[in-house]
Amino acid sequence: MKPMKLVTCGLPYANGKAHIGHLRTYIPADVYVRYLRMAGEDVIFICGSDSHGTPIVVNAEQQGLEPKQLVDIYHQHFQEVFKALDIEFDFYGRTDSDYHHTRTQEIVNRLIDRGYVYPKEIELAYCPRCERFLPDRYVEGICPYCGAVARGDECDQGCGRHLEPGEIKEPKCKICGSPAEFRKQKHYFFKLTGFKKFLEDYLASLRGTENALNYARQWVRSELKDWCITRNLEWGVKFPGEEELVVYVWVDAPIGYISFTERACERLSKDWKEIWLENKAEIVHFIGLDIVYHHCIFWPAMLKGADYTLPSAVVASGMVKVEGKTFSKSRGYVVWVEDDYLKAGFNTDYLRYYMVNYTSHQKDLNFSWEVFRDKVNNELIATLGNFLYRVMHFAWKNFGTVSMDVDDEVLDKIEETKEKILAALNSWEFKEASDAFMELATYGNVYFQSSKPWELIKSDRSEAEKAVASCLAIARALTIYAYPVLPRTMKKMAEFIGVDAEKARLDDALNVPEKIEVKKPEVPFERVDDDKIQEMEELMMDRIRKAEIKERGEIVEDKPRKGEVSNNTSKTGKDAKADETDYISIEEFQRLDIRVGKVVKAEKISGSKKLLRLEVDVGNEVRQVVAGIAEVYRPEEVEGKTVVILVNMKPAKLMGVESRGMILAADIDGKPILLTPEKGVEPGTKVR
RNA sequence: AGCGGGGUGGGGUAGCUAGGUAAUCCCGGCGGGCUCAUAACCCGCAGAUCCGUGGUUCAAAUCCACGCCCCGCUACCA
Numbered sequence: 001m002k003p004m005k006l007v008t009c010g011l012p013y014a015n016g017k018a019h020i021g022h023l024r025t026y027i028p029a030d031v032y033v034r035y036l037r038m039a040g041e042d043v044i045f046i047c048g049s050d051s052h053g054t055p056i057v058v059n060a061e062q063q064g065l066e067p068k069q070l071v072d073i074y075h076q077h078f079q080e081v082f083k084a085l086d087i088e089f090d091f092y093g094r095t096d097s098d099y100h101h102t103r104t105q106e107i108v109n110r111l112i113d114r115g116y117v118y119p120k121e122i123e124l125a126y127c128p129r130c131e132r133f134l135p136d137r138y139v140e141g142i143c144p145y146c147g148a149v150a151r152g153d154e155c156d157q158g159c160g161r162h163l164e165p166g167e168i169k170e171p172k173c174k175i176c177g178s179p180a181e182f183r184k185q186k187h188y189f190f191k192l193t194g195f196k197k198f199l200e201d202y203l204a205s206l207r208g209t210e211n212a213l214n215y216a217r218q219w220v221r222s223e224l225k226d227w228c229i230t231r232n233l234e235w236g237v238k239f240p241g242e243e244e245l246v247v248y249v250w251v252d253a254p255i256g257y258i259s260f261t262e263r264a265c266e267r268l269s270k271d272w273k274e275i276w277l278e279n280k281a282e283i284v285h286f287i288g289l290d291i292v293y294h295h296c297i298f299w300p301a302m303l304k305g306a307d308y309t310l311p312s313a314v315v316a317s318g319m320v321k322v323e324g325k326t327f328s329k330s331r332g333y334v335v336w337v338e339d340d341y342l343k344a345g346f347n348t349d350y351l352r353y354y355m356v357n358y359t360s361h362q363k364d365l366n367f368s369w370e371v372f373r374d375k376v377n378n379e380l381i382a383t384l385g386n387f388l389y390r391v392m393h394f395a396w397k398n399f400g401t402v403s404m405d406v407d408d409e410v411l412d413k414i415e416e417t418k419e420k421i422l423a424a425l426n427s428w429e430f431k432e433a434s435d436a437f438m439e440l441a442t443y444g445n446v447y448f449q450s451s452k453p454w455e456l457i458k459s460d461r462s463e464a465e466k467a468v469a470s471c472l473a474i475a476r477a478l479t480i481y482a483y484p485v486l487p488r489t490m491k492k493m494a495e496f497i498g499v500d501a502e503k504a505r506l507d508d509a510l511n512v513p514e515k516i517e518v519k520k521p522e523v524p525f526e527r528v529d530d531d532k533i534q535e536m537e538e539l540m541m542d543r544i545r546k547a548e549i550k551e552r553g554e555i556v557e558d559k560p561r562k563g564e565v566s567n568n569t570s571k572t573g574k575d576a577k578a579d580e581t582d583y584i585s586i587e588e589f590q591r592l593d594i595r596v597g598k599v600v601k602a603e604k605i606s607g608s609k610k611l612l613r614l615e616v617d618v619g620n621e622v623r624q625v626v627a628g629i630a631e632v633y634r635p636e637e638v639e640g641k642t643v644v645i646l647v648n649m650k651p652a653k654l655m656g657v658e659s660r661g662m663i664l665a666a667d668i669d670g671k672p673i674l675l676t677p678e679k680g681v682e683p684g685t686k687v688r
Numbered sequence: 689a690g691c692g693g694g695g696u697g698g699g700g701u702a703g704c705u706a707g708g709u710a711a712u713c714c715c716g717g718c719g720g721g722c723u724c725a726u727a728a729c730c731c732g733c734a735g736a737u738c739c740g741u742g743g744u745u746c747a748a749a750u751c752c753a754c755g756c757c758c759c760g761c762u763a764c765c766a
Contacts, residue, residue: 013766053766124764137765153764187764210705215692215761222691228764249766289693293763318693319760326759359701363694364759371700374715382728383714390725397724431701435713445729454724523726 004274004281005043007033008257010291011050011095014074015059018081020335020367021288021320021327027355028317028430029286030087034484035425035433038506044268044275046260047082048093049075052236053249054135058175067235071096081337085348086487091264095237095256103259104237104252108229110306112240116191122228123182125152127173133232134173139180141168188239189226190251195301196224202300202310209428211289211362212316216296227298254299257285258308276309283311292316315428318359321366323540332540332547335367344536347525349486350376356430356485357438369536373528380486384441385524388478388493391448391471392521396496398457399465401517407470411510413443414477418506421481430485437481444474472497472516477509489524496521593648594664594687595619596677602638612638616661618647619684627663629674644675644687 009029012022026047033045051071060070075094082089093100111117125134139152144167152168171180199220206213229248230239236246258276265272275281287295295314303310319326322333335341341351354375358365395402417440424432448471456464479494483501494501496519499508600622601615614625625645629638644664665674677685 011766015766050766055765122764133764135764135766192763211693211760218691219762222762225763231764248764250763253766289760291766292761294766298763321759363701366700368700371715374700377726377728378715381726386725386728390729394724435702439713448724449722449730452722452724454722457724525726527726527728 002041004270005036005041006257006261006275006281006283007036007043007045008260008283008285009047009089010285010287010295011048011253011256012074012078013053013055014049014051014071014078014094015053015056016074016329017339018078018337019327019329020322020337020341023085023337023351023355024317024320024365025286025288026082026087027085027352028361028428029315031352031356031430031433031484032286032425032428034487035421035506038480038484038504039422039425040505040507044261044264044270045089046091046093046257046264047089048091048095048256048260049078050249050253050256051075051094051096052233052246052252054132054138054231054233057132057233057235058138068096077338081342084342085337085352090268091260093256093260093263095252095259096235097259099263100252100256100259101237103262104247104255105240107255107258107302107306107308108237108247108251109240111190111302114305116194116305117188117229118191119186119188121184122187124185124187124232125171125173125180126183127176127178127180129176129178130173132175133183133185134175134180135231138174139168139171140174141171141180144169185232187228188230188242188245190229190298190302190305192227192298192301193224195304196220198304199224199297199301202304203296206296206300206314207312208285208314209316209362211318212287212292212296212314215289215292216314219293219297224297250294250298251302254294254302257283277307279309281309282313283309284313284315285311286315286317289316289318315361317361318363318365321364323368324366330547332544334543335540340536340539344532346528347489349489350380350525350528352485352487353380353434357434359431361428361430369533369540373530373533376525376528379438381525381527383438383445384478384482385489387441387444387448387471388475388524389521391444391468391475392493392496392518394453395468395472395516396518396520398453399468399518401515402465402469402472403515404469404473404512405466406473406512407466410447410470410473411512413440414474414509417477417481418509421506434482434485437478437485440474440481441478444471444478447471447474469516472518473512476512476516480504480506480509492522493524495519592646594644594646596681596683596685596687597623597643597645597661597663598683599638599641599643614638614663616643616645616663617683618645618661619682623647623660625661625663627665629663629665638674641674642676642681642683644677 007029009026012018029045033043036043049071051067056067056070060067063070071094079092082092108117125136125139126132127134127138134152136152141150141152142148143150150168152171171182172178173180200217203213203217203220206216229251230242230245231248232244233246236249237252239245239247258272261275262272264270265275275283285295292314295311300310321327322335325331325333327333342348350372354367354372355365357375357379358367358371417436420436420439421433424430424436448467451467451470453464453467453471456467476494476497476499479490479497479499479501483490483494483504487501491501494504497516498513595618597616597618599614600617602612612627612629614627616623616625623645646662646664663674
């Protein structure tokens with residue numbers, strides 16, 4: 001009998017809404033669990049909200065809430081989002097629950113009893129006004145080495161040097177802005193240094209994705225430091241014997257994997273001790289790349305110290321980019337799951353497919369609305385959906401019930417697909433798994449196309465039925481194989497041919513019944529139309545623009561500082577270049593004939609995504625100009641607009657259309673924003 | 689700065705840990721076929737000096753060195 005499997009996902013921090021970056025971990029994990037179950041494995045799948053830590057306390061305070069109330073909000077939010085996306089945990093807990101506190105204290109006590117914890121006095125930043133000790137990220141001051149504005153622990157914007165506590169000059173509380181001071185405090189440390197040898201051996205045998213393992217191995221090879229595991233906070237798990245201290249969140253958060261397992265096991269009538277104490281299960285952690293060292297270093301050392309079962313695999317997903325840019329909430333490069341995606345009403349299977357199929361689990365995933373549209377329309381619909389529908393529809397219309405005399409070659413192909421999926425899962429390559437069923441769908445389309453049942457039906461009904469039977473067997477296999485990725489749609493499609501996808505096993509794809517009764521099918525997927533995508537892009541552009549404006553305000557303040565430090569940063573290259581800019585004379589500038597123009601007509605250039613053909617009134621004439629603004633502006637938006645145009649631009653032909661002039665625009669990451677005069681100005685007015 | 693991961697046709701992506709006929713797949717472009725199917729399906733064509741420079745080898749996208757560029761992480765934010 002195969003060992004039980006426990007699959008966990010990194011706990012979302014209950015301090016903000018779910019975004020697309022979260023899904024990069026949760027969707028593949030859910031897909032993995034669904035596949036395992038279909039392969040006949042016994043799996044427990046758990047997760048929960050990470051409720052503790054300073055940011056939650058601060059954020060709650062700023063909103064006039066108790067920490068628990070804030071956690072309530074996001075705990076609820078995440079559960080709703082997961083439900084909407086068919087991410088189904090056996091148990092979804094929260095770390096501010098009693099049972100979790102109990103388990104955490106039990107483990108911390110074990111570590112203390114075994115001599116892995118010792119007290120030590122350290123200096124910490126304290127804000128007298130907030131009456132709170134400040135984590136380094138909440139301390140701002142001046143770097144003693146280069147004079148740049150720095151964070152408590154690191155000169156993050158200047159020389160990059162690591163700062164020891166107390167080293168920073170003029171420390172200020174980032175929350176209230178008042179001066180901070182340093183105070184001596186007794187804290188407790190975990191003897192991580194004693195686990196170096198253990199970790200080296202452990203990491204040599206730990207399974208998982210290379211991105212995580214390589215990173216962790218490297219980390220252990222370098223010098224390990226003991227780990228401070230207490231904080232001066234009210235909110236959290238009390239440290240045994242110290243009323244003033246709580247356990248550091250990164251100690252208690254992973255213990256959630258244990259405490260949530262306990263609760264899940266209660267529901268499932270299983271024994272959690274078999275998993276966490278008796279080493280009778282495989283433990284697989286799905287995490288984001290940013291928390292590798294917690295899961296591959298601190299966490300195993302703690303488990304080892306407390307004599308709990310060690311994880312057998314750590315699977316780390318790559319980063320998420322948005323429209324090609326680094327994911328950033330503050331800069332607007334973010335897709336919110338609820339406010340953006342769900343609100344727009346897209347089928348949730350589309351996003352599941354995108355998250356799984358875009359690229360290897362370890363690599364960076366770029367989310368772009370255009371790619372989203374293309375993947376849905378050209379892959380899910382054109383290849384998979386179309387095949388399912390054309391086959392079912394044809395079978396229903398012409399036969400109703402089909403005798404399943406299936407081509408052996410087809411059965412082989414179905415078997416082969418299953419093998420590919422299983423192999424892919426084994427190496428955590430979910431794209432490969434989903435590519436495997438997409439390939440089967442293409443194979444089905446080719447089979448249908450080349451056997452021409454629509455012709456055969458007129459001459460040889462039984463031959464036609466054979467062809468349809470083989471295609472139906474493929475369609476049936478597809479509803480099963482694709483179910484973990486596209487549960488909603490595949491469940492629906494499976495019903496038309498009498499399959500219960502939720503209960504099916506992968507092996508069932510080959511157990512073809514003698515007859516299949518086909519019900520009138522519905523179209524599996526709705527197309528994603530361009531207008532909707534444009535709407536989503538505009539929503540994002542708007543957000544990015546607003547973020548830009550906000551950031552610009554900040555940059556202005558930052559300027560003097562940047563000048564000061566530019567000599568000893570690695571970024572000097574760019575700055576130096578800026579200083580050496582070739583100046584142009586006023587005469588040279590005057591050679592530019594820049595005028596205000598009015599767009600009298602605008603239309604798309606067929607075959608081009610970026611270009612619009614404009615007719616612009618520049619005062620003495622109407623010019624034809626081709627502008628690369630179609631990605632951001634629709635023709636009807638541009639018509640009537642007053643713009644700024646370089647009139648004596650050398651004429652050029654773009655996509656075969658002559659352009660006499662250039663419309664000026666601000667450039668935000670390659671997206672143009674048209675310039676327009678601040679007051680009403682007649683076309684032809686010179687710009688100087 | 690250190691460490692880790694990358695740089696492959698117009699865009700995206702596979703292969704590179706076990707080096708061997710100049711390379712996968714999806715969009716997009718072009719041409720053809722089909723009409724059962726959601727302008728969906730099928731077939732074919734065009735298009736890559738596989739970041740650069742050296743080196744190892746009979747043979748390198750694939751191994752080694754140096755360089756350039758992008759990204760992530762660096763333990764008291766989670």
